[in-house]
Amino acid sequence: MPDAIAVAEPFPDAARPRVWRRRASRPRFWLGAASASAMLLAWWAVSGGRVVSADLLPSPGDVAAAAAGILRDGYRGTTLWGNALSTLGRLAGGFGLAALFGIPLGLWMGGSRATRAWSRPRPC
Numbered sequence: 001m002p003d004a005i006a007v008a009e010p011f012p013d014a015a016r017p018r019v020w021r022r023r024a025s026r027p028r029f030w031l032g033a034a035s036a037s038a039m040l041l042a043w044w045a046v047s048g049g050r051v052v053s054a055d056l057l058p059s060p061g062d063v064a065a066a067a068a069g070i071l072r073d074g075y076r077g078t079t080l081w082g083n084a085l086s087t088l089g090r091l092a093g094g095f096g097l098a099a100l101f102g103i104p105l106g107l108w109m110g111g112s113r114a115t116r117a118w119s120r121p122r123p124c
Contacts, residue, residue, distance in 0.1 A: 040060060046052055047059040054062075071080055109115045 044060055047057050074080060075083060109119055
């Protein structure tokens with residue numbers, strides 16, 4: 001058997017897939033946690049020190065109490081789930097209208113030479 005036959009490696013050295021290590025994600029987690037904690041501390045200090053009016057910047061405790069009240073009692077006579085479903089309905093309606101007009105318009109622009117020439121970017 002000739003010695004010239006070489007077995008190809010599945011990946012050359014430059015194209016080896018990266019091996020993700022758990023160790024690399026720890027600094028990112030702590031950096032994110034430290035950033036969020038610093039922002040919460042700054043919010044508490046500014047609102048507690050009355051640097052800004054309580055009407056403009058309520059304290060974190062006031063916001064948490066209001067959120068708990070909305071979760072428990074609802075908001076302006078409707079439940080949180082009712083408001084969430086209403087918002088999702090508006091979102092679905094907007095997406096549906098965009099698809100209803102956008103898909104035919106895109107097909108027309110892509111299929112017609114005149115509209116493609118009219119809608120493409122012009123050189124300055």
